[in-house]
Structure formats: C-alpha cells, structure tokens
Amino acid sequence: MIRLFLLLTFLFLPMSAHAFCGFYVAKADASLFNEASKVVLSRHENRTVMTMANDFKGDVDDFAIVIPVPTVVKKSQVNVGDNKIIDHIDAYTAPRLVEYYDNDPCQQIFRKEMMMRSSAPMAMMADDAVQKSAKSLGVTIEESYTVGEYDILILSAKQSDGLFKWLNQEGYKLPKGANKVLKSYIKQDMKFFVAKVNIDEFESSGYNFLRPLQVAYESDKFMLPVRLGTLNAKGPQDLLLFTLTKKGRVEPTNYRTTKIPTGDDIPLFVADEFGEFYKDMFAHQVKKEGMKTVMLEYAWDMAWCDPCAADPIPAEDLRKMGVWWMEKSYDSRPMPGQPRRMIAPMPPKGQARDAFVTRMHIRYTADTFPEDIMLQVTEDRENFQGRYVMRHPWKGEANCEMAGAYYSKLKGRFEKEAKNLANLTGWNISDIRKKMEENGQSFNIKPTVDGRPWWEQMWNE
Amino acid sequence: MQKALTFINQDARHFQIVTLSVLLLILAFMYDFAPVPEVIALTVFATILTQFFFFKVLKIPSNDYRSPLITSLSLCLLFKGAALWLYPLAGVVAMASKFLIRHNNKHIFNPANAAIVAGLLLLPNMVWVSPGQWGNAVWLGFALICLAVIVLGKAGRADTALFFLGSWVFLLLARALWLGDPLEIPLHNLQSGALLIFAFFMISDPMTTPNNRFARGVFAFAVAVVAYILQYHFQIREAIFYALFIVCFTTPILDYFFKAQFYQWRKT
Numbered sequence: 260m261i262r263l264f265l266l267l268t269f270l271f272l273p274m275s276a277h278a279f280c281g282f283y284v285a286k287a288d289a290s291l292f293n294e295a296s297k298v299v300l301s302r303h304e305n306r307t308v309m310t311m312a313n314d315f316k317g318d319v320d321d322f323a324i325v326i327p328v329p330t331v332v333k334k335s336q337v338n339v340g341d342n343k344i345i346d347h348i349d350a351y352t353a354p355r356l357v358e359y360y361d362n363d364p365c366q367q368i369f370r371k372e373m374m375m376r377s378s379a380p381m382a383m384m385a386d387d388a389v390q391k392s393a394k395s396l397g398v399t400i401e402e403s404y405t406v407g408e409y410d411i412l413i414l415s416a417k418q419s420d421g422l423f424k425w426l427n428q429e430g431y432k433l434p435k436g437a438n439k440v441l442k443s444y445i446k447q448d449m450k451f452f453v454a455k456v457n458i459d460e461f462e463s464s465g466y467n468f469l470r471p472l473q474v475a476y477e478s479d480k481f482m483l484p485v486r487l488g489t490l491n492a493k494g495p496q497d498l499l500l501f502t503l504t505k506k507g508r509v510e511p512t513n514y515r516t517t518k519i520p521t522g523d524d525i526p527l528f529v530a531d532e533f534g535e536f537y538k539d540m541f542a543h544q545v546k547k548e549g550m551k552t553v554m555l556e557y558a559w560d561m562a563w564c565d566p567c568a569a570d571p572i573p574a575e576d577l578r579k580m581g582v583w584w585m586e587k588s589y590d591s592r593p594m595p596g597q598p599r600r601m602i603a604p605m606p607p608k609g610q611a612r613d614a615f616v617t618r619m620h621i622r623y624t625a626d627t628f629p630e631d632i633m634l635q636v637t638e639d640r641e642n643f644q645g646r647y648v649m650r651h652p653w654k655g656e657a658n659c660e661m662a663g664a665y666y667s668k669l670k671g672r673f674e675k676e677a678k679n680l681a682n683l684t685g686w687n688i689s690d691i692r693k694k695m696e697e698n699g700q701s702f703n704i705k706p707t708v709d710g711r712p713w714w715e716q717m718w719n720e
Numbered sequence: 721m722q723k724a725l726t727f728i729n730q731d732a733r734h735f736q737i738v739t740l741s742v743l744l745l746i747l748a749f750m751y752d753f754a755p756v757p758e759v760i761a762l763t764v765f766a767t768i769l770t771q772f773f774f775f776k777v778l779k780i781p782s783n784d785y786r787s788p789l790i791t792s793l794s795l796c797l798l799f800k801g802a803a804l805w806l807y808p809l810a811g812v813v814a815m816a817s818k819f820l821i822r823h824n825n826k827h828i829f830n831p832a833n834a835a836i837v838a839g840l841l842l843l844p845n846m847v848w849v850s851p852g853q854w855g856n857a858v859w860l861g862f863a864l865i866c867l868a869v870i871v872l873g874k875a876g877r878a879d880t881a882l883f884f885l886g887s888w889v890f891l892l893l894a895r896a897l898w899l900g901d902p903l904e905i906p907l908h909n910l911q912s913g914a915l916l917i918f919a920f921f922m923i924s925d926p927m928t929t930p931n932n933r934f935a936r937g938v939f940a941f942a943v944a945v946v947a948y949i950l951q952y953h954f955q956i957r958e959a960i961f962y963a964l965f966i967v968c969f970t971t972p973i974l975d976y977f978f979k980a981q982f983y984q985w986r987k988t
Contacts (some may be wrong), residue, residue, distance in 0.1 A: 423746065439900050439902075440784050442900045443897070443899040443900055443901050446898065446899045447899065447901075455833070479954065479955040480955055481955070507802070507847065509850060510850060510853075512850075512851045512852045512957045513851075513909065513912075514850055514852050515852055515853060515854065516753065516850075516852065516853070517751075517752055518752045518753075555752075626904075626974075629902065629904035629905050629908050630904075630905045630908055630909070635848070635957045637800065637848045637850070638800075638801075638845055638846050638848050639800070639802065639848070640800040640802065661775070
C-alpha cells in the first residue's frame with residue numbers, strides 16, 4: 260500500500276571516542292580519562308593489524324600508553340595512520356535512522372524504492388642510563404624507536420615489580436593494581452608496547468591532533484587486552500571494536516554477543532534527537548543484559564552494500580587499515596567526475612573484495628569484563644545492521660473512500676511506534692505520546708479534505 | 721502428568737531429551753544467534769534417518785530414535801554452519817561415525833562431537849562453534865547443572881562429567897594462581913553454558929567412555945589436560961571438542977587394561 264521514498268539520514272553515534280583502549284598513564288597529574296575508544300582489528304590467519312584511534316584531548320605531553328602485545332614489535336611493524344579512515348569506517352557502520360514517506364492512500368499501488376544517501380560526516384629514546392636502570396630492574400628494552408609523532412619502546416620483563424618500578428621511575432603514573440595485571444601478562448609471555456608523544460616531531464609534523472597508531476604482528480593470540488584499561492577508569496568504559504576479516508563476523512569466545520535491537524518503527528520526533536535516542540537505547544539494552552554482553556551493531560560483507568550508508572570504503576583505505584589480503588588494484592570508488600553510484604558494484608571476477616566488517620560496541624567495567632576479550636573469526640557472513648525506521652504519514656489531500664481506512668489505521672500505528680520507543684529506551688510512554696502530539700504526529704490525525712464545491716475543485720486546481 | 725513422569729523415568733535418555741529441548745527453547749527465545757526452525761528440523765530428520773538407514777543395512781532389529789535425537793539436539797546447541805545443508809550433513813556424519821568407527825562392540829566417538837570435529841577439520845571455512853554464545857549467566861549455569869545431574873544420576877555415568885569438571889576447575893584455578901589473576905577470571909570461564917553442555921552431554925556419553933570407573937577418571941582428566949594445552953598454549957577456541965576427540969582414541973586401550981561391565985541404557 261505504501262510507496263516508499265526512502266531517505267537515509269546518516270547520524271553519527273552519540274558516543275564520542277576519547278582514547279585508546281589500552282591504558283593511559285599520566286606523566287603529570289593531568290586528569291585523564293578513558294571512557295571510550297575506537298579500535299580496528301584486521302585479522303586473517305595469524306596476522307593482525309591493530310589500529311587505535313586517538314582522540315586524546317589533553318596536553319600531548321601528558322599522553323602515554325602501555326599496551327600488552329603478544330610479540331616484540333619492530334619499527335617497521337608500527338605505522339602512524341590517518342584519523343579519517345577510522346572516521347570513515349565508523350560512519351560506514353554506525354546505527355542509522357531511515358525515513359519512509361507514505362504514499363497518497365488514494366493513488367494506485369505503485370512501489371518504488373529509492374534512496375538518497377547523505378554524505379558521510381564524515382621523548383623517550385632509550386639512552387644508556389635508561390637502559391642500565393631498566394636492566395637492573397629486570398626490564399629489557401627490546402626495541403626503541405620513533406614513528407611519526409610517537410616515541411615507542413617495546414619492553415619485556417622478568418617480573419612485574421621491576422617493570423612497575425621502572426615505569427614509575429620513568430614518569431609513568433601507574434594506577435593501583437597494575438602490578439598484578441602486569442605480572443599476569445609477563446607470565447603469559449606478553450611484551451609491552453609503550454608510547455609517548457615526541458614533542459619535537461609532533462610540532463614539526465604540522466598536525467594539531469594525534470594520529471592513530473597501528474601495529475602489525477603475527478600471533479595466534481587474537482584478543483583485545485582490556486584489563487589494564489579498567490584499572491584507572493572512573494566508571495564504565497565504551498569501546499567500539501571494528502574488525503575486518505576475510506572470512507566473516509568476529510565474535511568474542513568468552514563473552515556473549517547480543518544483537519542491538521533493529522528494524523523497529525519509531526516516532527518521527529526521534530529524528531531531531533537521534534543521538535539521545537541511541538545513547539539511551541544503548542544504555543537500556545546494556546542494563547538489560549547486566550553489562551555482560553558485547554553488542555553487535557553492524558556486520559556486513561563489504562563486497563557490496565545496497566544501499567550504502569556512506570561512501571564505500573576504497574580498497575586502498577582498507578589496505579591501510581590492515582586488510583593486507585586485498586588486491587591493490589581493486590577499487591570501487593567512482594572516478595572523479597563520475598556520478599556517485601548508489602550501489603557498490605560487485606567485484607570483477609577473480610578480484611573478490613574479501614572483507615567482512617564487524618562493529619561491536621562494548622560497555623564494560625572490571626567487574627563485568629574481568630578477563631581480556633578473546634576473539635575468534637567465524638564463518639558467519641550474515642549481514643546485520645542497527646537501523647530504526649520513521650514512517651511519515653501522507654500529508655496531502657485524500658478525498659477517496661480508501662483514505663478513511665488509511666487514517667483509521669494510523670492511530671494504531673502511532674501507538675505501536677510509541678510503545679516501541681518506550682521498550683527500546685525505557686522512556687516514559689506518556690511523555691513519548693505527548694511529544695508525538697507536539698511534533699505533529701497527532702493521535703487524532705484526520706484526512707485533509709478539500710471543502711470546496713466540486714466545480715471549484717474542478718476548475719481551480 | 722503421571723504418564724509423562726513414568727515415560728521420563730523409563731530411560732535416562734528421555735531425561736536428556738527433555739533437558740536438551742529446554743536448553744534449545746531457552747536459546748531460541750532468549751538469546752540471539754539461535755538455530756532457526758529449519759536447522760532444527762533438518763538436523764533431527766537427517767540424524768534419525770541415518771540411524772534407521774544403518775539399522776536396516778546392518779539388519780539390527782531396533783527402532784530406537786532416542787540416541788539420534790540427543791545427538792541432533794546437541795548439534796543444534798553447539799554446531800554452527802555457514803549454510804543450511806551443513807546441518808543435516810553434520811547429523812549424517814555423526815550417526816555414520818557411530819556405526820562405522822567401532823571397536824569391540826562400542827563406538828569410539830561421541831557422535832555429535834565427531835561431527836563437530838570433522839566439520840572444523842574438513843570444512844574450516846564453513847563450520848564453527850560459538851563457545852561464548854551461552855554467556856555466563858550464573859543462574860543458567862546453575863539450572864543446567866541441576867538438570868544435568870539428574871539426567872546423569874539416572875544414567876550412572878555422571879562421574880565422567882564430574883571428573884572432567886573437577887579437573888578443569890583444578891587446571892583453571894592453578895593457572896589463575898600461577899598468573900596471579902583474580903578468582904573472577906577462572907569463575908567467569910567456568911560459568912560457560914557450552915562447557916556444561918559438553919561436560920554433561922558429550923564427555924559423559926556412557927557408550928564412548930571407558931567401562932571401568934578408575935579408567936573414566938583417567939580419561940576425563942586427560943581430556944581436561946589436552947583441552948587446557950590446546951586452549952591456552954595453542955589458542956584454539958574449540959579446544960574441549962578436539963580434546964575429547966583425541967582422548968577417545970584411548971578408550972579401547974583403557975577398556976583393555978581395566979575390565980568392567982558394558983553399559984546398558986535400560987536397566988533390566
């Protein structure tokens with residue numbers, strides 16, 4: 260009955276990412292907080308590329324991270340990436356709101372789907388003295404180098420006390436309890452990736468923000484270390500984990516995955532407050548699951564998207580994010596001057612665009628996520644996205660008999676939308692109804708009838 | 721009601737069927753990524769059909785549907801395939817392994833476990849297991865244990881499950897102690913539904929475990945040790961299933977050295 264005009268409105272996720280997932284340590288007493296972070300993990304066979312978005316807002320001098328890594332990482336395995344690529348994958352996979360416009364109930368049934376895309380919104384080199392003090396504390400500086408604006412050390416240690424002491428000695432403020440966690444990682448033969456900002460390099464780079472750090476390594480361990488990060492957290496933290504694989508969806512093996520509710524019709528006023536809506540809905544769902552599950556927000560075969568929420572990610576950018584198995588030559592990006600394509604083309608034969616993207620949103624505390632997140636690549640290539648639907652009722656004139664039936668159905672539809680919204684977010688239903696009335700979605704909606712005599716309607720159209 | 725209870729009491733497998741069905745319903749109605757009805761129907765159908773096919777070919781005068789039903793329900797709970805046809809195939813492989821891979825009148829592998837391992841090894845791009853999918857809701861773990869203990873109390877081989885869980889708890893606690901990890905970590909790992917299903921419905925299969933009780937203890941401990949090594953040293957997420965598969969090869973040897981009575985499902 261409904262002719263669909265689909266307008267896809269792209270909205271950014273309300274949660275802004277502030278930091279790395281790893282572990283902030285303050286060099287000075289700057290108030291650092293790591294409430295949210297964005298990480299991209301590209302994984303195929305035993306090769307992993309980890310990209311950590313950096314939204315650090317404080318004084319760059321205070322920036323310092325310690326991340327456990329499974330192997331020693333050499334200089335050529337580290338790269339400084341581009342924030343734009345992470346913003347792009349974020350935009351491409353974000354939960355979205357879609358709009359449908361009801362057709363004139365008096366028109367013949369004519370079904371056409373069309374969509375409009377909106378554009379995507381798109382100093383600590385180890386000197387001899389340092390080496391010596393490290394050695395005396397049982398800390399080995401395996402590697403020491405500068406990449407882009409970051410000074411990086413790869414440490415291994417025999418015992419946690421020495422490492423703890425050395426890091427503190429070097430000016431890293433480690434939170435209480437870090438000692439125990441360091442010990443566990445040391446025994447599991449993990450190394451430590453320690454990075455700070457090299458002020459000279461940063462100033463000469465011309466950037467006024469920090470770029471993402473990327474690490475490539477080979478290891479059977481496919482996991483995300485979150486334990487250190489929970490130590491200095493003031494409350495629950497948010498992590499957006501994007502994975503790119505050849506096979507399919509990635510899932511944690513030691514935590515349950517829950518799909519974010521999707522596909523529900525919701526009232527029209529949500530368009531103006533989609534950010535609030537998503538934030539509250541996410542919080543409500545997390546609460547329902549006792550903050551113990553990983554929320555799946557998006558899972559998609561990147562070979563195609565129909566419709567695409569944002570510009571498809573070019574093969575070149577996927578490679579930059581660690582999709583090393585993708586052929587260089589393949590790129591679906593339209594050439595300059597060509598119209599943007601509505602649908603990403605299927606890859607030419609023999610050039611499969613083998614990348615499957617998963618977006619997981621994790622809200623966690625040390626209590627609910629006591630263990631690091633162990634991951635596995637599954638063969639599940641089923642597509643999933645978080646999307647919410649607004650249906651605009653017909654606003655034009657409707658003089659026919661069918662119009663009566665249409666309008667009598669609308670009231671029930673609005674009520675259903677109000678209920679959906681209340682269920683999703685935990686908002687008060689009477690407030691929702693009130694807001695709907697105020698925003699032109701009246702429960703007493705009536706057809707717009709042309710009251711003029713028929714001859715006037717005929718001659719003065 | 722009375723009739724239903726009598727029916728359940730008649731055979732330990734009736735208990736198992738009820739328990740597994742309840743679990744499947746919980747999964748279907750409360751959790752995401754549950755098997756769709758087609759998957760359940762195809763798996764059950766293929767498994768039972770294969771059993772009857774072998775009865776006919778081998779001229780075994782039986783019309784038992786319970787064992788294949790248990791196998792198919794276990795598969796529905798644990799096995800994941802990228803295509804629909806993989807599920808009935810898993811059912812066929814499970815039952816075929818039961819009739820074709822035998823020694824001394826006993827099948828070597830637990831059928832569902834054999835199908836899972838065969839899938840993982842032979843079709844690595846299509847088959848997986850989701851050990852995290854059960855989450856770790858304590859109540860669910862508790863409910864599972866309670867239900868399952870009753871099942872095995874009837875079956876008389878609850879000891880294998882308990883030997884295994886005991887060994888597993890011991891290994892995880894020892895690991896936590898060695899690493900200096902808080903107890904929350906081993907506890908978190910133990911509250912896994914997949915682990916309990918494995919312990920109470922796979923490793924405790926009376927037909928594929930040694931007949932002698934002491935040998936069963938050895939068997940269960942070996943499974944735990946192999947699983948521990950695969951999981952923590954080789955980072956294999958499906959460790960328990962591989963471990964059971966590997967250790968099952970030793971059942972005939974253990975049976976040879978430790979003599980005991982065969983297991984009978986129905987008490988005569």
